[in-house]
Amino acid sequence: MRIAILDDYQRVALASADWTALDAAEVTPFHAHIADTADLVAELRPFDVIVAMRERTPFTAERIRLLPGLRLLVTTGMANASIDLAAADAAGVTVCGTRGSAGATPELTWALILALVRHVPEEDRRIRAGGWQQTVGFGLRGRTLGVVGLGTIGRRVAAVGLAFGMEVLGWSQNLSPAVAAEAGVSPVGKDELFAVSDVITVHYKLSERSAGLIGARELGLMKPTAFLVNTSRGPIVDEDALLASLHAGAIAGAALDVYDEEPLPGGHPLRVAPRTVLTPHVGYVTDDGYRAFYGDAVEDIAAFAAGRPVRVLGTGPR
Missing domain, CATH: 3.40.50.720 (NAD(P)-binding Rossmann-like Domain)
Structure with a gap:
């Protein structure tokens, strides 16, 4: 399984959860924001799992269509207005969320x-x-x-x-x-x-x-x-x-x-x-929030790989 972690601005995604729990998975964090659709698709085409941090990178119908190998999209938080859930459903992509820090x-x-x-x-x-x-x-x-x-x-x-x-x-x-x-x-x-x-x-x-x-x-x-x-x-x-x-x-x-x-x-x-x-949209950016986000992302990916997805937001395959 190849996993991309997007918009890891602070370079803390790998340290915020135990990614080794995902056996034989290859995890690649991207630290810089990729705004251009062509550049984003070129980078993400090899990955079948993408972890998105909140609404930093939108996943429109066009972007989902251009990523035919995508199987699972995890967003931090239990809602993400920048993900086209209907397009994900149509493409057979499961979308899952995570918990966060309410305070x-x-x-x-x-x-x-x-x-x-x-x-x-x-x-x-x-x-x-x-x-x-x-x-x-x-x-x-x-x-x-x-x-x-x-x-x-x-x-x-x-x-x-x-x-x-x-x-x-x-x-x-x-x-x-x-x-x-x-x-x-x-x-x-x-x-x-x-x-x-x-x-x-x-x-x-x-x-x-x-x-x-x-x-x-x-x-x-x-x-x-x-x-x-x-x-x-x-x-x-x-x-x-x-x-x-x-x-x-x-x-x-x-x-x-x-x-x-x-x-x-x-x-x-x-x-x-x-x-x-x-401030640069840091309202949700705290150490305990990131541990919850990325910890749940690991759980989401493991559950999906086992055929039992959790915290499903879209209506893709279960």
Whole structure:
């Protein structure tokens, strides 16, 4: 069995699980992202198993068609919007998922919020250059946190906001008042959340319905002293509208871990946008998360080889 591990940016995939449990398997990690379809297919054609890290490398119908030897595609996590499951099914490719670390993204969310409102990157750069304090931090106690999407991650983020002494508001298209009450969150309309919140954090599943969910209108409702944080998916926030708001000083700042195009191109305007904190989609990137991802990937491959696939996402052969 020939196994390809894609987008092993940190070169830790082999050390994060016991790949020797897969008898006689040849495991090859790819450390650099391969964006071009022709280049990707040329590299992957010899492999019958591919392990994909989240949505870093999309598997479209075209790419699956161009990999006729592919038998098993493992994605880290139990959902991957960048894999065409119907195309995989039609090609006889089994798609399996893995567990992960539920606490990783909420932790990064709060790292970004605190870095943003307390100007941590700016003051870090200044002190390294020989300077001293110049900014005034934005205190959180008594302020209002707006959580867009109150699923598992949103509720964990809300709990920290409550611990900081913030009033926490929540909105989603189908938010249950009972779920909000259980989380200690006040359910409000979308416009109210954007108009009154001091910090707005996005935890929404990307779909055709949620793409562009936060655009010029929503950003225009925000107070000029308010901050926006997105650790969910890039297309949920209109990048052009966000850039316009930042350059106009219409909002106080933004912290982003996700983008429309990833990796973010070198010359992208967000890289030089004012009042921003940027991280390279590391919300799920933790040591325990990687051990869960790759450990389960090994289990998935072993189970498939034994004819008893587990954690199947597609409807290919079992």
